[in-house]
Structure formats: structure tokens, C-alpha cells
Amino acid sequence: MTAAMLLVAAAALPAGPLDFKARDMRIEPHERRVVLEGDVQLVRGDLDVKGRHAVAEYAKEQRPAAQKRRGRNQPPQADSSFGGQSVERFTVTGDVKVRRGGRTADGEQGVMDVPAQTLVLTGTPDTPPVVRDGSETLSGDRILLRLDSDDVDVVRPKVVLRRSLQQEGSAPAVPVKVEAAHLVLLQARRLAQFTDDVVVRQGDMVARSPKMEARYDGDGQLTKLEMRGGVDVRQGDRRATGETADYDARARTLILQGDPKLYDKGDVLTGDRIDLALDSKEVRVERARGRLRPEIHKGERGEP
Amino acid sequence: MQGVAFARSSEGQLVARGTAERLDYRREGGRLEASRGSAIIHPTPGTSLATYGTIRVLAQQAEGEVPNARGTARGGVRLDTARGDSALTDRVALENNVLKGNDPVAASGPGYRVNGNGFSVRTDGTQIRVGNGVRGQLKPMEPAR
Numbered sequence: 001m002t003a004a005m006l007l008v009a010a011a012a013l014p015a016g017p018l019d020f021k022a023r024d025m026r027i028e029p030h031e032r033r034v035v036l037e038g039d040v041q042l043v044r045g046d047l048d049v050k051g052r053h054a055v056a057e058y059a060k061e062q063r064p065a066a067q068k069r070r071g072r073n074q075p076p077q078a079d080s081s082f083g084g085q086s087v088e089r090f091t092v093t094g095d096v097k098v099r100r101g102g103r104t105a106d107g108e109q110g111v112m113d114v115p116a117q118t119l120v121l122t123g124t125p126d127t128p129p130v131v132r133d134g135s136e137t138l139s140g141d142r143i144l145l146r147l148d149s150d151d152v153d154v155v156r157p158k159v160v161l162r163r164s165l166q167q168e169g170s171a172p173a174v175p176v177k178v179e180a181a182h183l184v185l186l187q188a189r190r191l192a193q194f195t196d197d198v199v200v201r202q203g204d205m206v207a208r209s210p211k212m213e214a215r216y217d218g219d220g221q222l223t224k225l226e227m228r229g230g231v232d233v234r235q236g237d238r239r240a241t242g243e244t245a246d247y248d249a250r251a252r253t254l255i256l257q258g259d260p261k262l263y264d265k266g267d268v269l270t271g272d273r274i275d276l277a278l279d280s281k282e283v284r285v286e287r288a289r290g291r292l293r294p295e296i297h298k299g300e301r302g303e304p
Numbered sequence: 305m306q307g308v309a310f311a312r313s314s315e316g317q318l319v320a321r322g323t324a325e326r327l328d329y330r331r332e333g334g335r336l337e338a339s340r341g342s343a344i345i346h347p348t349p350g351t352s353l354a355t356y357g358t359i360r361v362l363a364q365q366a367e368g369e370v371p372n373a374r375g376t377a378r379g380g381v382r383l384d385t386a387r388g389d390s391a392l393t394d395r396v397a398l399e400n401n402v403l404k405g406n407d408p409v410a411a412s413g414p415g416y417r418v419n420g421n422g423f424s425v426r427t428d429g430t431q432i433r434v435g436n437g438v439r440g441q442l443k444p445m446e447p448a449r
Contacts, residue, residue: 017417017441024435025418029355034416034442044444058415059445085414086445114444148447 018044018087022054032058034087042090042112046101047147049110049119052094059088088114096121098145105131105143117148128158140183150187157183157194161214161222176225177201180212190216200225200247205235205278207245207254222249231256235281239263240274252278260285266293305329308338320345334370341366353429357386363396374399381405389413393423401427409434415443 023038036054043049090112098105098119107121107129121129121143129143131152140154161176181196192214200207210229217223225247233240233254243258253275260274262283269283269290276283305328311321322343329336342362347353362382368375378395391411397404403425410419411434418440424433 015446017443019439019441021437021439023437024433025420025438025440027416027432027434028430029432030352030430036438056442086443087415088445090444115447117447 016044018042018090020054032060034058040092042092047119048099049090049092049096049112050098051092051096051110054090054092056087057089057091059086086114090114100145101150103131103133105129105145107143112147117146119145119147121145138183150185152183152185154183154185156181159183174203178212178214190218190220192216198227200227202278205233205254207231207233207247209245224248233276235276235278237265238281238283240276242274254278262290267291314348317348318346319348334372335368336370336375337365337367338363339365347429351428353427355387355429356389359386360384368398373401385413387414391423398427403427406436417441 019042020036021039021041022036024036026035026037028035034056036056038052039050040052040054041048041050042054090110092110092112093108096107096110098107098110098121105121106123108123108127110119110121112119121131122141123129128139128141131138131143131145137160138152138154139158141156142154144153146152157178157180159178161178178194178198178200180194180198182194184193184195185191186193194212194214196210198209198212200212207227209227209231212225212227214222215224215226225245227245227247229243231240231242231245233245233256240254240256240260240262242256242260244256246255246257247253248255256274256276257272260271262269262274262285264283267290269285269288269292271285271288271290273286274283275285306326308324308327309322310324312319320343322341324338324342325340327336327338327341342360345353345359345361347356347359353359360383361377363377364379364381366375366377376395376397381393381396383389383391389411390413391409393405393409394407395405404423406422408419408421409423411423411432412418418434418438420434420438421436423435425431
């Protein structure tokens with residue numbers, strides 16, 4: 001998902017007016033807003049937003065001081081502090097659908113902050129906002145799409161790195177699922193930054209860390225996951241910890257460094273570096289030292 | 305009467321003035337008919353209508369009942385405001401303090417431009433509705449840099 005999103009190269013939205021269509025339009029000058037009702041569509045450049053209802057809120061303008069001192073018998077002029085001339089925020093609600101380039105997003109509400117150049121999508125607990133790119137899907141509690149770049153900021157993301165970790169050959173891909181408190185996709189750097197309570201799941205492997213970065217190649221394929229700040233990896237009865245963990249997406253190995261430790265039933269191993277092969281479940285420990293209890297492993301496959 | 309100019313004041317302030325090529329006014333019933341008429345309205349300061357500043361209305365034909373504040377303007381009706389709003393439609397009816405029309409309407413103003421197929425406007429200026437399929441443009445703010 002992140003790979004696909006990082007590949008989409010959209011420029012900043014063009015300046016100029018925003019086109020709209022709707023069933024009805026209501027201008028409420030006192031509230032400084034325009035309300036659009038029924039099959040609303042907003043279009044600006046390659047950005048297309050649809051929903052059932054939209055409110056465009058005008059920016060406040062400063063009233064020139066001279067206008068406040070008008071003679072009693074002079075006819076009143078337009079009050080320029082009212083009915084501002086440009087819209088600073090659009091709020092679209094009701095089955096909101098966003099399209100920009102090859103990317104689409106759905107939500108229950110979308111708020112476009114024009115000065116900040118952002119579009120924030122939210123949903124409901126049952127129907128969270130979703131961003132799609134082809135068959136890839138990213139959801140979260142709140143999705144912020146930057147309109148001046150292709151970056152995305154997600155609160156409580158739920159990501160399936162399905163496309164990115166597709167295996168060669170006939171073996172079905174095992175999706176990597178990532179959850180975190182926060183995700184920032186940085187288009188220009190081909191980087192996805194997950195922070196706070198990062199959990200990565202692939203098959204029976206679960207890795208946790210405070211932060212993780214996902215890196216992509218020029219084709220949008222995931223090359224590396226870098227977990228930092230203390231990593232805890234569990235796979236079956238096996239547990240490994242370290243200060244850092246680097247996942248090589250092509251080799252499908254996880255390399256733990258920074259006082260790495262491996263706990264496997266009664267065994268406790270430490271070394272300079274621990275390599276975990278996720279498919280074969282082989283472990284390689286460099287400059288290993290520790291305690292082994294072979295009797296615990298009797299009866300395991302390959303054991304006498 | 306032909307070549308008519310009129311003015312109306314309230315509490316010492318000019319609230320409206322206008323001209324008409326021809327104007328017939330029947331005092332009994334307060335019935336009025338005008339052709340090629342224009343009116344300039346100066347809304348009372350502090351009211352919602354004052355949002356728009358001075359309002360100018362042009363119509364080919366107008367008829368109505370002054371005491372009942374009811375009437376119709378047709379044959380091309382144009383409205384312009386000092387704020388910069390402008391609207392054009394073929395026929396406008398006034399009843400119960402609401403201006404209404406069911407013909408295509410084109411309107412533009414500060415930050416918006418819209419085409420629709422019918423409209424209603426409260427004469428106190430609190431709301432303008434354009435309906436039956438609208439399309440147009442809104443002007444967004446410039447992004448903060």
C-alpha cells in the first residue's frame with residue numbers, strides 16, 4: 001500500500017477556482033458560508049471530491065477603519081467585513097469519495113483546509129476512512145492527505161503490505177500487516193514512518209517497536225523495514241529482542257542488533273547480531289554466547 | 305406617467321430611488337405597472353441586507369400590489385449589488401418577503417459564480433437559494449506559504 005502510494009507523483013493543486021456541482025446551493029452571507037446539497041462534486045485540478053452535502057466557509061476579512069466612520073445621510077455601502085471573498089475551508093459529508101490521480105479515498109467526512117493544503121478524512125468506528133491505490137488499501141482513524149504534495153499522514157493506521165512483499169514463484173504471498181499510532185508517508189523520500197506502538201505481523205511472527213521506517217525502491221517495492229528504539233519479535237515459542245531490527249524484504253530475514261537476545265524455550269543466546277530467516281525459521285547468531293538446554297528440544301523435528 | 309423618477313425615504317434616510325420609462329399606478333388597490341424600470345435600494349445599516357450594500361434592480365416589465373408587497377418582474381431581470389453580486393434571470397416573483405423564480409439563473413459575486421434552474425431569495429438578505437441542479441465555481445483562498 002505504502003509503496004503504491006509513494007509511487008503516485010501528483011503535483012500541488014493548481015491555483016484558481018474550484019468547480020462544483022450539486023442539486024441545490026444556499027448562500028448564507030450572515031454565516032459567511034455556502035451550503036451545497038445533493039450529489040455534491042468539487043473539482044480542482046486532478047482532485048475530485050464527492051459527497052452528499054458540503055459547506056464552504058469564507059475567510060474573514062478585515063474591515064477598513066474608514067468605513068466605520070460614515071456620515072449619517074450617506075447611503076450605506078457594502079460591508080466588506082462580511083461575505084468574504086475566498087473560501088478557507090470545505091467540509092464534505094455523507095459517503096465522501098476522493099479521487100486524485102490513481103489514488104482514491106473514502107470516508108464519512110472530509111475537511112479541506114485550503115491555507116494548510118490538507119484534506120482530512122474521518123469515518124465511523126465501523127467504517128473508518130480508507131485510501132486505495134489499485135488493490136492496496138490503507139485505513140486508519142483519521143487520514144490526512146496533503147494537497148501540495150503526495151504525502152499522507154494517518155492516525156492509528158492499519159496497513160497491509162500485500163503488494164510490496166509479493167513473493168516470486170507460485171508460493172502465495174504472506175501479507176505483512178502493520179499497525180501503529182501514527183503513519184506519515186513521505187512521497188519524495190520514498191519513505192513511510194510509523195511511530196508509537198508499532199506492531200508488524202506476518203504469519204505467526206509478531207514484531208513490536210516504538211518506531212519503524214519502511215523504505216521503497218524506484219519501482220515502489222518494499223526493500224527494508226527498520227525498527228528502532230527497542231524491538232521485540234515473537235514467532236511461536238521463540239522470542240528475540242534488540243535495540244534495532246532491520247527486515248530485508250527480498251531475503252525475508254530480520255537482523256537484530258544492539259544487545260540482541262534470542263529466547264527459544266529454555267535457550268538464551270546473545271551475540272553481536274542475530275539473523276532470523278522468517279521462512280525457514282533458521283537463526284544465525286554472530287559471536288554467540290549464552291545458555292543452551294538441548295534436552296528441551298528433544299523430539300522436535302530434526303532432533304534425535 | 306412616462307419618464308418617471310421616484311425616491312423613498314424613511315426616518316430621514318434615503319432607502320430607495322428609481323426610474324421607469326412608463327409607470328401606471330392605480331391608487332385604489334395600490335396596483336402598479338412599470339416598464340423599463342430600475343430601482344436602487346439602500347438597505348438599512350446593520351440589517352442582513354446591508355451585507356450587500358446598495359442594490360440595483362433592472363426589469364423590462366414589472367407589476368405588483370404595493371400594499372401587499374407582491375409582484376412580478378419579467379422580460380429579463382437583473383440585480384447588482386455594491387458588494388459585487390450580480391444575478392440575471394427571466395422572471396422574478398415577490399410574495400411573502402421571498403423573491404422566487406423557476407427559470408434558469410446565472411449569478412456571481414465575491415468568491416462564487418453559479419448557474420441554476422430556479423432560485424429563492426429572502427428579502428431580508430439572510431438566504432439565497434439556487435436549485436434544481438447547480439454548477440459553478442468557488443474561489444479558494446491562496447495556500448499559506
